[in-house]
Amino acid sequence: GENVEQHPSTLSVQEGDSAVIKCTYSDSASNYFPWYKQELGKGPQLIIDIRSNVGEKKDQRIAVTLNKTAKHFSLHITETQPEDSAVYFCAASKGTGNQFYFGTGTSLTVIP
C-alpha cells in the first residue's frame, strides 16, 4: 500500500516568515495530493490540493509543489500570520474509489 511521510513534525516561525512542510509518498500510481489544516477542536479543512498532471498550484499565500519523479510534494505558506497556527496534514490518493493515506501531521506555530 501507499506510505506517506511528512516532515517536520513541529515547526515554529516568526510572523511574516515563510513555512514549508514536505511530504513523500511511495506509490507512483497516486495522482491526487490534498493538504488539510486542522485547528484545535475542529475537523480538518481542505486548504489546497494538487493533481499529478500539475507541478505547482498557488492560492493567495499558500502554494503546493509536486515532483512526481522524486515522489514528493510540499506546502508553502508565505507571510505567515498567527491564525495559520494549526496542524497540517498532507495526503495521497489514487483517485476515485481509493482511500486517502495521510501523513503524520505538522504542528505549525506562528509567533507574533
Place this chain on the structure above:
Amino acid sequence: DTEVTQTPKHLVMGMTNKKSLKCEQHMGHRAMYWYKQKAKKPPELMFVYSYEKLSINESVPSRFSPECPNSSLLNLHLHALQPEDSALYLCASSQEGRGLRVEYFGPGTRLTVT
C-alpha cells in the same frame, strides 16, 4: 457550500450505553466516510459508504455499527465501547469526478468513554 455537519459535538458515555453519532451533507456527494482520530495523529479510516452501500470496512470492531439511511445522512451506532475508543470521530463526504475524489470533513464529535 462545502459543509458537512455532525451531531452531537461532544458525547460522554459509559461502557454499557448505546448512543449514535449523526452526520449530514447536502452537497449531493454520493460517498461518505467515518474516521477516528486520536490526539496528535492523522485520521484513521473506519468505514466508507458509496451510493449508500458499505464499500470499505477497515476491520473495525463490531461495537461500531455504521448506517446510511440515504445519500445525505450517515450514522454511527455505538454500543459497549471501551475507554480506548475515546477519540474525535470525523465524518467526511466526497465529490468524485474526472477520476479524482475531493473529500470534505465535518467538525467531528468528541467522544469520551468512561
